[in-house]
Amino acid sequence: MSKPRVAFFDFSxxxxxxxxxxxxxxxxxxxxxxxxxxxxxxxxxEHSDEYDIAFVEGSIMRPxxxxxxxxxxxxxxxxxxxxxxxxxxxxxxxxxxxxxENVKKEVYGSEHLExxxxxxxxxxxxxxxxxxxxxxxxxxxxxxxxxxxxxTSLALGKKPDIPTYPVxxxxxxxxxxxxxxxxxxxxxxxxxxxxxxxxxxxxxxxDGCRGILKKPNTDCVQDILDRYHLTYEEMKSRCVLxxxxxxxxx
Amino acid sequence: MAPLPxxxxxxxxxxxxxxxxxxxxxxxxxxxxxxxxxxxxxxPLTDASELCLNYDVTILPPKKYFLPQYEPLMNYDLxxxxxxxxxxxxxxxxxxxxxxYDIIALEQSDxxxxxxxxxxxxxxxxxxxxxxxxxxxxxxxxxxxxxMNTHITDSGFDLLLTNIGSHYAITIGSEKGxxxxxxxxxxxxxxxxxxxxxxxxRESIVxxxxxxxxxxxEQWSSTLVANYDHALWEEKSDRCLGCSSCTMVCPxxxxxxxxxxxxxxxxxxxxIRTWDGCLLHDFxxxxxxxxxxxxxxxxxxxxxxxxxxxxxxxxxxxACVGCGRCGIACLPDIADPCDVLNELSHLDYTDGTHKFxxxxxKKPTAVQxxxxxxxxxxxxxxxxxxxxEIYLQIELDDKKPLGHSPGQFVEISLFGIGEAPIxxxxxxxTSPLFELVVRKVGNVTSKLFTMKKGDKVxxxxxxxxxxxxxxxxNKHLLFVLGGLGLPPMRSLINYIxxxxxxxxxxxxxxxxxxxxxxxxLFLDEIKKWQKMENVVCKLTVxxxxxxxxxxxxxxxxxxxxxxxxxxxxxxxxxxxxVIGPPIMYKFVIKCLQTLGVPDTNIFVSLERxxxxxxxxxxxxxxxxxxxxxxGPVFKYNDIKNLPEAFE
Numbered sequence: 063m064s065k066p067r068v069a070f071f072d073f074s075x076x077x078x079x080x081x082x083x084x085x086x087x088x089x090x091x092x093x094x095x096x097x098x099x100x101x102x103x104x105x106x107x108e109h110s111d112e113y114d115i116a117f118v119e120g121s122i123m124r125p126x127x128x129x130x131x132x133x134x135x136x137x138x139x140x141x142x143x144x145x146x147x148x149x150x151x152x153x154x155x156x157x158x159x160x161x162x163e164n165v166k167k168e169v170y171g172s173e174h175l176e177x178x179x180x181x182x183x184x185x186x187x188x189x190x191x192x193x194x195x196x197x198x199x200x201x202x203x204x205x206x207x208x209x210x211x212x213x214t215s216l217a218l219g220k221k222p223d224i225p226t227y228p229v230x231x232x233x234x235x236x237x238x239x240x241x242x243x244x245x246x247x248x249x250x251x252x253x254x255x256x257x258x259x260x261x262x263x264x265x266x267x268x269d270g271c272r273g274i275l276k277k278p279n280t281d282c283v284q285d286i287l288d289r290y291h292l293t294y295e296e297m298k299s300r301c302v303l304x305x306x307x308x309x310x311x312x
Numbered sequence: 313m314a315p316l317p318x319x320x321x322x323x324x325x326x327x328x329x330x331x332x333x334x335x336x337x338x339x340x341x342x343x344x345x346x347x348x349x350x351x352x353x354x355x356p357l358t359d360a361s362e363l364c365l366n367y368d369v370t371i372l373p374p375k376k377y378f379l380p381q382y383e384p385l386m387n388y389d390l391x392x393x394x395x396x397x398x399x400x401x402x403x404x405x406x407x408x409x410x411x412x413y414d415i416i417a418l419e420q421s422d423x424x425x426x427x428x429x430x431x432x433x434x435x436x437x438x439x440x441x442x443x444x445x446x447x448x449x450x451x452x453x454x455x456x457x458x459x460m461n462t463h464i465t466d467s468g469f470d471l472l473l474t475n476i477g478s479h480y481a482i483t484i485g486s487e488k489g490x491x492x493x494x495x496x497x498x499x500x501x502x503x504x505x506x507x508x509x510x511x512x513x514r515e516s517i518v519x520x521x522x523x524x525x526x527x528x529x530e531q532w533s534s535t536l537v538a539n540y541d542h543a544l545w546e547e548k549s550d551r552c553l554g555c556s557s558c559t560m561v562c563p564x565x566x567x568x569x570x571x572x573x574x575x576x577x578x579x580x581x582x583x584i585r586t587w588d589g590c591l592l593h594d595f596x597x598x599x600x601x602x603x604x605x606x607x608x609x610x611x612x613x614x615x616x617x618x619x620x621x622x623x624x625x626x627x628x629x630x631a632c633v634g635c636g637r638c639g640i641a642c643l644p645d646i647a648d649p650c651d652v653l654n655e656l657s658h659l660d661y662t663d664g665t666h667k668f669x670x671x672x673x674k675k676p677t678a679v680q681x682x683x684x685x686x687x688x689x690x691x692x693x694x695x696x697x698x699x700x701e702i703y704l705q706i707e708l709d710d711k712k713p714l715g716h717s718p719g720q721f722v723e724i725s726l727f728g729i730g731e732a733p734i735x736x737x738x739x740x741x742t743s744p745l746f747e748l749v750v751r752k753v754g755n756v757t758s759k760l761f762t763m764k765k766g767d768k769v770x771x772x773x774x775x776x777x778x779x780x781x782x783x784x785x786n787k788h789l790l791f792v793l794g795g796l797g798l799p800p801m802r803s804l805i806n807y808i809x810x811x812x813x814x815x816x817x818x819x820x821x822x823x824x825x826x827x828x829x830x831x832x833l834f835l836d837e838i839k840k841w842q843k844m845e846n847v848v849c850k851l852t853v854x855x856x857x858x859x860x861x862x863x864x865x866x867x868x869x870x871x872x873x874x875x876x877x878x879x880x881x882x883x884x885x886x887x888x889x890v891i892g893p894p895i896m897y898k899f900v901i902k903c904l905q906t907l908g909v910p911d912t913n914i915f916v917s918l919e920r921x922x923x924x925x926x927x928x929x930x931x932x933x934x935x936x937x938x939x940x941x942x943g944p945v946f947k948y949n950d951i952k953n954l955p956e957a958f959e
């Protein structure tokens with residue numbers, strides 16, 4: 063069996079998730095023993111449009127992005143969304159709170175940007191709002207153990223095992239003091255696990271970068287706020303950071 | 313009366329010397345209770361001064377040292393045909409400061425993990441760990457241990473420390489404890505006065521418990537039986553996050569999941585056991601996508617019934633020790649059994665009609681050796697049956713027969729991928745060869761589709777209880793089989809229809825339904841059956857494309873019932889065997905009852921998420937019944953009143 067050909071692409075993002083992969087250092091040799099990397103702007107000059115698996119980082123902001131993503135989808139057998147910007151829209155969705163025109167004006171002032179494709183923006187979309195996505199590597203940034211898990215799973219022909227349970231499970235296993243007990247609002251209870259609860263374990267509340275669980279029960283939110291003397295505003299500001307469009311977070 | 317335990321007295325200064333000696337000289341890893349912020353944890357000690365014996369409760373119970381959060385069970389080499397090594401490492405450990413309720417919880421886990429199918433990883437940890445308990449000095453505000461009588465214990469420790477003011481008393485609980493003390497501590501023998509002080513200390517702590525359960529421990533079970541359909545479960549679970557924090561921090565929760573993890577180079581991998589929780593949505597999910605406890609109410613309720621009814625009936629203990637950790641951990645504060653039982657105690661209730669158990673007549677087959685390690689086996693034949701099903705003939709490499717009965721299953725194991733439970737479809741016998749029919753639904757079964765003759769697989773089992781041929785002798789037999797229900801019954805049918813055996817059975821009727829004609833399995837054999845005397849065999853498919861060639865009926869399996877003629881006089885003598893997808897049972901059983909087949913004459917084989925095969929991991933439970941141990945074959949009459957069986 064020939065090695066699958068892999069390409070990396072980026073849209074609106076900090077490209078930090080690809081950097082996580084570049085940070086694999088000597089393990090990158092294991093990666094290239096499993097797959098042929100044909101395109102990876104951060105680490106190589108060459109590029110090819112012949113690939114089986116596309117890892118795509120970033121959010122979709124403009125019609126030209128959409129066209130490019132569709133082209134990638136056409137070339138690739140498997141599309142993997144890489145990181146929060148790609149999987150859920152993430153931080154880039156904060157701007158969806160305001161009309162696009164206002165955002166443009168705020169950023170570019172009165173510059174004349176009409177008829178320029180580069181500045182023709184629409185409200186931020188995650189990849190799956192444009193094309194079907196096969197697998198997701200969540201997080202901001204991605205956790206490279208999970209990246210390795212996804213790559214090895216695809217190489218072995220199995221479906222990657224991405225947790226469907228909340229961060230609390232991993233947080234409890236780490237024996238952390240619950241941040242609610244410390245008076246902090248944490249999104250761990252409704253956020254998809256897989257990060258090994260890295261933020262709460264280091265004392266920082268979960269911001270929900272891996273996305274909100276499928277059917278979170280939010281009926282108890284008020285009880286929890288009351289029990290731990292937290293405010294609604296505090297909760298909302300935390301929800302907006304990565305999950306602006308999610309109804310559950312409003 | 314048991315003899316009084318030996319009790320020694322040690323000064324607080326000498327106790328520190330004892331602990332430091334253990335840390336420095338004992339060659340054991342010394343774990344004790346340490347402060348973590350405002351709370352406490354069990355963690356390695358580097359100095360006696362770190363040890364806190366006046367703690368209230370630790371965040372996690374000491375179960376993490378016996379069933380670790382992430383536990384490598386075995387390592388394997390993916391480049392070699394079947395190279396696997398059990399990951400049992402030798403070590404010795406001393407646990408200091410374990411409260412009585414946690415000691416009792418460990419004794420409960422012993423019953424589950426050491427009997428009757430020993431878990432050798434747990435066993436080794438238990439054997440290599442010395443427990444130095446500590447009587448409670450400060451009561452956790454959520455604890456109700458005094459109501460559960462778990463605030464004190466007279467067993468389960470090697471040594472037990474009690475603060476009696478100026479000194480600590482040390483109760484000796486084992487020979488190991490005694491030796492440890494002799495070697496590393498300087499103590500005095502306790503006086504009668506010291507013994508009285510211990511008693512007084514233990515008695516006085518009771519009044520510090522603010523939380524009390526109004527339902528006696530012995531009454532938990534009947535209280536729960538009576539309230540299975542109570543609105544409380546719905547009301548409380550409406551606020552449940554389904555995060556399973558309650559089970560993670562519980563000292564008596566022991567359910568687990570097993571995952572395969574391979575290195576980036578794909579050269580080697582590890583099979584890892586990790587904590588699972590029955591409150592999590594996917595806890596009961598099987599590869600085909602079915603989730604057996606989909607509703608949060610059912611998952612929420614399940615936990616309380618496990619604690620208060622299912623485990624007490626099986627092992628004779630209430631699986632709650634009143635530590636109160638779940639009450640602390642649950643954000644909406646709905647997990648505390650003390651609160652729930654107290655609410656139920658106010659209610660007037662009528663006697664429940666539900667049954668949560670079956671009378672256990674058959675013992676599960678004992679598995680030899682380690683319960684996790686698969687045996688090496690080789691695929692001898694692969695046949696594509698349909699688009700989505702293959703037939704595998706497998707031989708155990710030790711050339712021993714599998715030793716199964718019809719209806720039992722094996723866990724087929726592919727390193728790097730995982731395990732899947734598959735029914736055995738060949739007849740029992742002396743050959744080391746056996747057969748499986750596999751449908752492509754999950755990771756393991758999809759991978760099996762790519763495998764060929766000579767490839768290695770791992771086999772665990774056979775597990776569970778199958779059919780007993782004696783039950784069918786001199787009876788008319790009616791098989792109702794849906795989809796993959798045929799393969800496990802094929803061996804039994806072929807046995808019955810064999811010339812040598814045919815005389816022992818009366819008329820045989822076989823109804824078999826599939827989704828589409830292309831999914832019909834073993835058509836050649838079916839055609840042979842159809843030609844036999846005193847055999848009626850009818851086929852149906854749910855749907856048939858216009859261009860497909862199909863001679864049978866079109867419609868659900870229930871449409872075949874009007875076509876069969878069973879003499880009213882023989883109905884009491886008819887045994888019905890029903891195997892199919894979960895959805896099928898409800899409708900087929902109704903048809904059988906309409907025909908007049910008594911419930912005691914109906915046999916079913918149920919599908920659930922079977923992971924361990926030995927009644928430990930918790931996934932396959934139907935109320936108090938473990939499908940992997942008591943089933944998968946059941947008499948319908950035995951399980952019809954189990955609320956979760958045919959929901």
